[in-house]
Amino acid sequence: MDLAVSSPRGLGQEELNGELSPQAMIDIYRLMYMSRRIDDREILLKRQNKIFFQVSGAGHEALQVGAALALRSGYDWFLPYYRDRALCLALGISPTDMFLQAVGAATDPQSGGRQMPCHWSSKPLHIVSTSSSTATQMLHAIGCAEAGRYYSAHPEAAEKANGDYRQFAGVEFHGDEVVLACIGEGSTSEGEFWEALNTASNQKLPVIFLIEDNGYAISVPVEVNTPGGNISRLVANFPNFHFQEIDGTDAETCLRAFQNAARWCRAGNGPAFVHGHCIRPYSHSLSDDDKLYRSAAEREADAMRDPIHRMQMRLLRDKIVTTDQITELEHKWDQEVIEAADAALAAPLPQIDSISKHVYSEDLDITAPPFANENAAEAGSAPGKSKSSQGSAPKTMADLINACLHDEMRRDPRILIYGEDVADASREGVLGEAKGKGGVFKLTAGLQAEFGGERVFNSPLAEANIVGRAVGYAVRGMKPIVEIQFFDYIWPAMHQIRNELALMRWRSNGAWASPVVIRVPIGGYLTGGSIYHSQSGESIFTHIPGLRIAMPSNALDANGLLRTAIRSDDPVMFLEHKRLYRETYGRAPYPGPDFAIPFGKARTVRSGTDITLITYGAVVPRALQAAQLAERKHDISVEIIDLRTLNPYDWEAIAESVLKTSRVIVAHEDMMSWGYGAELAARIADELFEDLDAPVKRVAGMDTFVAYQPILEDVILPQPEKILQAIVDLKAW
Known part of the structure; x- marks a missing residue:
């Protein structure tokens, strides 16, 4: 035979x-x-x-x-x-x-x-x-x-x-x-x-x-x-x-x-x-x-x-x-x-210079996406801007996040949105009678009604399930946008985020990618949010190579950064501060369906000459209040830099400002020890030491948990008064 x-x-x-x-x-x-x-x-x-x-x-x-x-x-x-x-x-x-x-x-x-x-x-x-x-x-x-x-x-x-x-x-x-x-x-x-x-x-x-x-x-x-x-x-x-x-x-x-x-x-x-x-x-x-x-x-x-x-x-x-x-x-x-x-x-062994290859996408430069035109949009003439947006009333961060999701789902049929309670209504026939939920913060409201239950749906109450399924979608070319209902409950998904999502491209030597967007409401200042609805902790995720982190402080940035996140080819954690969803601060007109802000580009919220204050998220408006008081009461000129994205972050903007002011404060909501500001302070002291006239100062939350009682929460989290005191002390150093 x-x-x-x-x-x-x-x-x-x-x-x-x-x-x-x-x-x-x-x-x-x-x-x-x-x-x-x-x-x-x-x-x-x-x-x-x-x-x-x-x-x-x-x-x-x-x-x-x-x-x-x-x-x-x-x-x-x-x-x-x-x-x-x-x-x-x-x-x-x-x-x-x-x-x-x-x-x-x-x-x-x-x-x-x-x-x-x-x-x-x-x-x-x-x-x-x-x-x-x-x-x-x-x-x-x-x-x-x-x-x-x-x-x-x-x-x-x-x-x-x-x-x-x-x-x-x-x-x-x-x-x-x-x-x-x-x-x-x-x-x-x-x-x-x-x-x-x-x-x-x-x-x-x-x-x-x-x-x-x-x-x-x-x-x-x-x-x-x-x-x-x-x-x-x-x-x-x-x-x-x-x-x-x-x-x-x-x-x-x-x-x-x-x-x-x-x-x-x-x-x-x-x-x-x-x-x-x-x-x-x-x-x-x-x-x-x-x-x-x-x-x-x-x-x-x-x-x-x-x-x-x-x-x-x-x-x-x-x-x-x-x-x-x-x-x-x-x-x-x-x-x-x-x-x-x-x-x-x-067979030949790997070259040393291959180590950093495929940590992030090489096919899309996320720091300068070709569709971004922030300056034009802020001037009211964004390319692709719909006629209805011209002169439109200012919208909240929640409104413009919702608008971006609608725009992007119309543009790309591969986009799916799911998570806990994100659908308008899961049972058939309900939407004709009821308005629909659309998320606990209403940020996905109307999406299921427009795009149907195949593209917008509720997940089981299981965070690992949400992220793990998204990895499977993404490796097949889909574009899942998932929501973790509160940052405080993201931890069951940590295994999937750290060991799977962020590593997929690098461990496969570029063969596979997982361009998932994880939307996460985060932060305190809620008056009653307490321990399990007020957590920060962004530094834990900025420590993960392969994962991009955005954290906008206002409506326009939220819209533009989210669009960049969705169109990028990397996994992105999009942190949305709950206190800022409907704040008066930071409202903006709808900028049109093609407006995007590049990652890694900070925004100078306020120019100044005496002190550089680096911050992000909900601390931005509080830093602005402190800077205004410092100028009015103490004649101190504070320059405020809003990082907008935490990985990558805009080192060039930081270095340029420090060269001008020679004094730096890093302020963030999460606790002081082992926080995000520690990395920035260390790098500034290491690489910009000769430009400094004083030590780098940090303002942050206390090394504890956020309490339910408002009088305790106010002390635990950084307030304008605390930031102002740091400004005064640093100027006097």
Whole structure:
């Protein structure tokens, strides 16, 4: 017989749907065997100190190959985790590419030497970049499936994405595509897993959840991690699901299970849940030793179920190959693995100057977007300005944020808006009778009424769900604008923001991007906002590379900066101070649908000669009051710089002002210690020391929490009187 094998991507669907031919069985065995041998070669290289980490997929091969061959590489979408070597091999990632990542080579197509081995990524194969975080990819899978459904119903949105020069590849949608989300059984205890099941079930999304259950989460056995020791029993009551629990060491059983799951999903019935019981014959990683927590008898029992051994015995038992033939094949495949490893070891290593590449977008200069024309707009002649805006009455920050959202949704059909309570009304027929909610602060009012429930909708009360799904939308070319209802409750989403959203471009070496806008009401000065509705904390997020931060102080800036955020190709956190939403201060006429303000360009709110006062957000009007009092009562001229964006910030404007005044105050609402002002003060002292006539002074909130009682809140947060005292003291220094 001919012992040639098919390509690594596997077999024709028609061959797999019927009885497996001898050739098909050989091809399946090849993928499983090579996956194991790549693991073994990596283990050898690690012991020789030629690579730096190793985590294996041993024992999972049958389960993963079955999943890959039942689906379509480059057609369906895949959210794997770090054990999914055999899956990715079967989808088309080559052995050489796997070793390039293990080596950390510059030519590693998955991350350019930035990620550990087995952190998969391939845009052509639709394998979305994987992180080390467990369960986060479950929510990306949800957004990915939602994006596919949206494109199927709205081809104009896909056309827009395909024509967007900032995208690295076209947007594919087919109408019956499936998303595969893989997770180890131990990670099913993470909240993101349950949030993903919730949304997939509720929306009947075509997502296959693959649970790879090898009985352990590192050293924690399944019965300790999971009540009853079986995740299938816990999830059995989720509606709209196809459930199947299988022996994950039998390749054909696995293939048939995933074919059933794919048929269920492609037919529009809802999601599927395939729970495969496999083994882990090796330790969790080479940093682990399972002999420390597993008995010899248990390890021997697993060895008897080894999927490689079982598949080999089947080939021999069914007389598909002889002993000599299988030995010949295995020798040939061993040589392929050795050659792939040798090629990777000879590959060039990354250059030092590549470190900062892809932290932010290189395709859109966010500091000078071509559509920005702030000065023209402020003069009342913004390009593209509608006739109705000429001489229009001043609007609040809330009004102009809402106007910007309306404008941008009309411009780009890829834009979706969702979050908690952002819709006008979720139930059909209500809007004819009721006005609609449109957010707790009414900033999304009227959007659902104009654009429909497909584009503006309510999310579950789950912040990680909101941001994680947005990552999945964004990697497929959509433009999600999500709202976290209060900054105080953003923390469940921190994992998604720090480890996924901000890192997607850098860790994939520029292959993937997540241009999500996260709108977040922030801050105090509310008279009764108390601890959980008054928090600041912007410095925590400015510490995250890859994430842009804007924080406007007035209506016009809010409109222009939000438009820049939406049109940029980076993730942006857009901080909206609640106290400023409807303040008299900072109102402005509607500037038109093309008005934008570049990031990283501060605004001089007030010119002065004696002191530079650098601030942002709700402290801007308070600083202005203090500066006016300082001039009137003390003849001190204060220049106020409103940063407007905190990452990037306008260092040139700061340096120019300090050169003029030689005295600096940095003022912000958040607490003094470890606040945003500390970084500015340190850099000014470091780089502008010779221009200073006095130490850099900071004014900020107290190192405590915001109290409910107004007389306490007034003392905790910086007030004009406190800023004035700092001005007087610094001038006298």
